[in-house]
């Protein structure tokens with residue numbers, strides 16, 4: 406596949422691309438798309454021609470390469486490493502924004518220099534478009550990095566431990582891992598390990614024989630059996646009593662278990678995904694969690710970022726969740742309410758944002774959510790309405806625009822307007838409006 410100058414023959418590369426069933430494009434080192442195969446074009450039906458355009462412009466609508474827009478660029482990575490590189494990117498597609506696995510393979514000329522790249526673009530199976538009612542929403546770097554870990558581990562059978570604060574979406578991510586995996590057509594069974602007394606928990610998990618204990622009038626299959634062939638999601642795994650931990654360890658190590666009241670060893674065929682908001686490593690230190698079980702569960706740890714570290718995702722989520730909770734009511738969010746939502750610290754993460762919007766919907770009679778419908782407004786008018794967990798949390802929120810003595814801050818602050826906005830926890834627009842209102846523009 407080389408011409409007389411030692412460069413790979415373009416026409417042969419293009420016809421090779423055509424033989425590939427997955428969507429592929431061919432790019433040069435300058436991000437320019439040189440060819441796209443039919444599988445790629447089938448996804449881009451009715452769209453503008455892509456050949457001749459830059460990959461970052463087509464897939465991301467950026468004016469600059471991904472790495473200059475705060476994302477990992479596989480092309481830059483591959484230029485550095487000289488190897489094939491894989492990343493997960495959130496791409497604009499005719500079906501809406503969705504996650505795609507990108508695999509970039511360098512093509513060299515006879516002198517060994519990289520001249521082209523073949524790029525495979527595969528939608529993440531099961532991770533539906535962000536617009537979908539059940540989809541995981543987010544595009545911040547912290548969220549995309551987390552999703553990249555999800556995409557890497559999902560197709561394997563490795564045990565995954567999801568760690569993150571309450572309400573960060575651990576159950577949703579566990580479901581996504583299942584849907585992306587080859588077990589997607591088999592059951593996904595979620596077990597809440599925190600709610601049940603010890604004996605009941607064991608029989609829920611492993612099942613019991615008739616007469617195994619008082620009240621066991623019929624034989625019962627356990628959740629491990631119900632999940633056969635699929636995924637068993639152990640939520641709040643840090644709450645599993647020590648006596649059951651040893652049985653869970655056996656399940657993970659040997660793939661076997663016993664129903665309560667039966668000596669017979671049964672074979673289980675499940676993939677284990679577990680989640681906790683508790684510091685399991687510390688619990689191992691203090692002896693309340695078995696070290697051997699921790700290692701078994703923690704083959705592939707994934708950390709879910711708290712909402713306060715997800716930047717603009719807050720407003721993206723707010724819009725999407727509002728559409729879900731407002732059920733057909735076309736509700737907007739005022740600029741002040743947006744500023745508050747962006748600045749708030751969300752100790753209860755996405756769940757708290759969702760609850761807060763649900764309440765705002767009920768309080769709002771018009772067509773726009775305003776600060777008076779949010780905890781900030783309620784706090785100002787009716788402190789008795791503020792739930793205790795929010796009252797504590799609001800203490801740590803950034804200052805609201807009206808509470809700041811801006812002229813005083815301006816006298817002491819050295820730095821750009823952007824830095825000042827970040828310092829105050831405001832958007833640049835809010836800062837601009839406040840400066841203008843005070844005649845300080």
Ligand SMILES: Nc1ncnc2c1ncn2[C@@H]1O[C@H](COP(=O)(O)OP(=O)(O)OP(=O)(O)O)[C@@H](O)[C@H]1O
Nearest residue numbers: 540541542570571572573574575576577682755756
């Ligand atoms: N990225 C996201 N996109 C859309 N919705 C989300 C996202 N993350 C979380 N949610 C929503 O937030 C709520 C809480 O999510 P989930 O129950 O998965 O969190 P969790 O981390 O398992 O919480 P806990 O530790 O309290 O069990 C759910 O309503 C879920 O749909």
